[in-house]
Amino acid sequence: MNKFQQLGLNEPILKAIEDLGFKDPSEVQEKTIPILLQKKTDLVSLAQTGTGKTAAFGFPLIQKLDPYNKKTQALILAPTRELCMQITNELKLYSKYIPEICTVAIYGGASITEQARSVKKGAHIIVATPGRMQDMQNRKLVNIREIEYCILDEADEMLNMGFYEDITSILSETPEEKSTWLFSATMLEEVARIAREFMNNPLEITVGNKNQGPQSVSHEFYLIQARDRYLALKRLADANPDIFSVVFCRTKKDTQDIADKLIEDGYNAAALHGDLSQAQRDAVMKSFRGKQIRMLVATDVAARGIDVEDITHVINYQLPDEIEIYTHRSGRTGRAGKSGTSMVIISKSELRKINAIERLIKQNFEEKPIPSGIEICEVQLFHLANKIKDVEIDHEIDSYLPVIFDVFKKLSKEDLIKKMVSVEFNRFLTYYKNAAELTSGNKKDGNSGQESFSNESDGSTRYFINVGTRDNFDWKRLKDFLTAMLELGRDDVFKVDVKESFSFFNTEPGNKDKVLKCFENFKFEGRRVSVEISKNEKSGRRENRRDHNDRKNKANNSFSTRKKTNSGSSQFSKFEKDNKEKFRSKPKRKK
Numbered sequence: 001m002n003k004f005q006q007l008g009l010n011e012p013i014l015k016a017i018e019d020l021g022f023k024d025p026s027e028v029q030e031k032t033i034p035i036l037l038q039k040k041t042d043l044v045s046l047a048q049t050g051t052g053k054t055a056a057f058g059f060p061l062i063q064k065l066d067p068y069n070k071k072t073q074a075l076i077l078a079p080t081r082e083l084c085m086q087i088t089n090e091l092k093l094y095s096k097y098i099p100e101i102c103t104v105a106i107y108g109g110a111s112i113t114e115q116a117r118s119v120k121k122g123a124h125i126i127v128a129t130p131g132r133m134q135d136m137q138n139r140k141l142v143n144i145r146e147i148e149y150c151i152l153d154e155a156d157e158m159l160n161m162g163f164y165e166d167i168t169s170i171l172s173e174t175p176e177e178k179s180t181w182l183f184s185a186t187m188l189e190e191v192a193r194i195a196r197e198f199m200n201n202p203l204e205i206t207v208g209n210k211n212q213g214p215q216s217v218s219h220e221f222y223l224i225q226a227r228d229r230y231l232a233l234k235r236l237a238d239a240n241p242d243i244f245s246v247v248f249c250r251t252k253k254d255t256q257d258i259a260d261k262l263i264e265d266g267y268n269a270a271a272l273h274g275d276l277s278q279a280q281r282d283a284v285m286k287s288f289r290g291k292q293i294r295m296l297v298a299t300d301v302a303a304r305g306i307d308v309e310d311i312t313h314v315i316n317y318q319l320p321d322e323i324e325i326y327t328h329r330s331g332r333t334g335r336a337g338k339s340g341t342s343m344v345i346i347s348k349s350e351l352r353k354i355n356a357i358e359r360l361i362k363q364n365f366e367e368k369p370i371p372s373g374i375e376i377c378e379v380q381l382f383h384l385a386n387k388i389k390d391v392e393i394d395h396e397i398d399s400y401l402p403v404i405f406d407v408f409k410k411l412s413k414e415d416l417i418k419k420m421v422s423v424e425f426n427r428f429l430t431y432y433k434n435a436a437e438l439t440s441g442n443k444k445d446g447n448s449g450q451e452s453f454s455n456e457s458d459g460s461t462r463y464f465i466n467v468g469t470r471d472n473f474d475w476k477r478l479k480d481f482l483t484a485m486l487e488l489g490r491d492d493v494f495k496v497d498v499k500e501s502f503s504f505f506n507t508e509p510g511n512k513d514k515v516l517k518c519f520e521n522f523k524f525e526g527r528r529v530s531v532e533i534s535k536n537e538k539s540g541r542r543e544n545r546r547d548h549n550d551r552k553n554k555a556n557n558s559f560s561t562r563k564k565t566n567s568g569s570s571q572f573s574k575f576e577k578d579n580k581e582k583f584r585s586k587p588k589r590k591k
C-alpha cells in the first residue's frame with residue numbers, strides 16, 4: 001500500500017497520481033486529505049503556494065463528488081485568472097480516470113458567453129475569480145445554490161486584492177449546509193473574519209510557520225515635510241532605476257494630478273482611477289503589464305484585482321484612511337515568490353499610523369531617509385554604466401558603423417565613455433547637483449529655478465490674507481480655497497492659521513510669485529482680498545500684534561459683515577456650493 005492509498009484515496013485517483021509521478025504526499029496533503037475524506041467539516045488550512053495544496057483539496061473533492069449528477073457541486077474561488085487556469089488543469093489531471101467529471105474555469109478578460117455555455121453543458125466544479133463569478137451570478141448564468149463544497153484558495157491574496165465584498169456576496173448565495181475549505185498562506189484579520197462569519201467551527205491545519213503577512217515584502221517609511229511629498233516620490237523613483245511600481249493616492253484627483261506631473265517630468269507613468277472609461281483602464285493596464293508604464297498611479301478602488309507579477313515597489317504616496325487597506329496595497333508586491341518593498345511617504349502628523357500598521361501586519365517598518373541627490377546620481381551612474389555594458393547589440397547597426405566610427409575617431413576611449421554616460425546622466429546631475437536633503441525640512445530642490453524667498457525658519461514662505469473666521473473660513477475651507485485659486489496641491493499650502501478677520505498660510509518659496517500675482521488686485525463681489533508676505537520676522541511677534549489689532553478692527557474690514565447684511569450668509573459659503581472651476585472664473589480683477 002503506498003502512502004496515498006493510506007490516506008484513503010480510491011483507485012481512479014491513485015492511478016492519476018501514478019501518471020502524475022507523485023511519489024509521496026506532501027505535508028499539507030498528509031494532514032488534509034484524511035480529514036476531508038472522512039469528515040463533513042469546514043477547514044482552514046494555512047499553507048503557502050507550492051506546497052501541493054491544490055491536490056490537498058482536489059483529491060478529496062473529486063473522490064466525494066457524484067460524477068453522475070450534472071449539477072454544480074463545487075465552487076472554487078481563486079484570486080487570479082492564472083491560478084484559476086492552473087487549478088482547472090490540475091483538477092482535470094486528477095480526474096482523468098473519472099471522465100464524467102467536468103471542471104470549468106471562469107475568469108475575466110475572456111468571453112463570458114463562451115464560459116456560460118461551458119457551465120450550461122454541466123460543470124461539476126466551477127473554478128472562478130470573484131469578479132467574474134459575481135458578474136455571472138448577476139446575469140443568472142451560474143447556479144451555485146446547491147453546491148456542497150466551496151473552496152477559497154489563496155484567500156489572503158483574494159482579500160489583499162480587495163475582493164472581500166465579492167466573496168461575501170458570492171458566499172451569501174450558497175447553501176448553509178455546504179462544507180467550506182479555506183486555504184491561505186497567512187492568517188490576516190480579514191481571513192479570520194471570513195472564517196468567523198462564513199464557516200462552521202472550522203478545523204485548522206498549519207503547514208510550516210503560521211505568519212501574519214508575506215515576509216517577502218519589506219516595509220519602509222520616509223518622513224518628509226508634507227509639501228515635499230511629490231519631490232520625495234520622484235527621488236524614490238530615481239533611486240530605484242528598475243522600479244516597476246504602483247503608487248497609491250487617496251483621491252481620484254490626486255491620482256490624476258500626480259500621474260500628470262510624473263509624465264510631465266519624464267517618467268513612464270499613468271493614472272488608474274474610476275473616472276476613466278473601461279477602455280481607457282484596459283489600455284493603461286495593458287501598458288502596465290507590458291511594462292511600458294513603470295509607475296501606475298492608482299486609487300485603492302481602481303487597483304483592486306491588479307494581478308501583475310514582478311511589481312518591485314508599492315509606494316504609499318498618501319496612507320489610506322483605513323489602515324486595513326494598507327495590506328491590500330502592499331500585497332501588490334512580493335508575489336509569486338519574489339521579494340518586494342512597500343514604501344510609505346509620511347509627514348510627522350501621520351506617524352502614529354505607522355505603529356498601528358505595524359501591529360496589524362505584525363512586521364516592523366524601517367525608517368529610511370529620502371535619498372540625497374548625490375546618492376541618486378551614484379545609483380543612476382552605475383545603472384547606466386551597467387546598462388551600456390549589458391545591452392544586446394542588434395547587428396542592424398553594423399552598416400552604419402563606419403560613419404559612426406568616423407564621427408568618434410578623434411575621441412580617446414576615456415573621452416568617449418565620459419561623453420556616452422553624460423548623454424543620459426547630465427539630466428540627473430543638473431537636477432540634483434544643488435538638491436537639498438528632503439528629510440531635513442529644507443525645500444530648495446535643484447530644479448526649482450525659482451527665486452527662493454523665505455521668512456520662516458523652515459525655509460518656507462508665510463503670507464497674510466485678509467479673510468478669517470468672520471468670513472466663514474476655518475483652516476480647511478481656507479486651504480481648499482487657496483489650493484483651488486492657486487491651482488496647487490493640498491500639500492503645497494500648509495500651516496494655515498485662521499484668525500477672526502485675517503489668516504496666515506505658507507507655501508514653498510518657489511510659489512511666492514504665483515501667490516502674489518494671483519491675489520494682485522483680486523476682487524470678489526466688490527471686496528478686495530489681499531495677500532501679502534507676512535512680516536512675522538521669524539518670531540511671530542507681528543502676527544501677535546496683528547491678532548491684537550484684529551480684534552479692534554474686525555468690524556471695518558470684515559469680509560462677512562457686508563455679505564451677511566445682503567444675504568445672511570458668507571460669500572464663501574458660495575464657494576463651497578459652487579465647484580472650484582466656477583469659483584475661479586467669478587472673481588473680477590481690476591484692469
Ligand code: AMP
Pocket residue numbers: 021022023024025026029048049050051052053054055090
Ligand atoms: P500547488 O501548491 O498546489 O500549487 O502545487 C505545486 C506543484 O506541486 C504542482 O505542480 C503539483 O502538481 C505538484 N505536486 C502536488 N503534490 C505533489 C506531490 N505529492 N508530489 C510531487 N509533486 C506534487
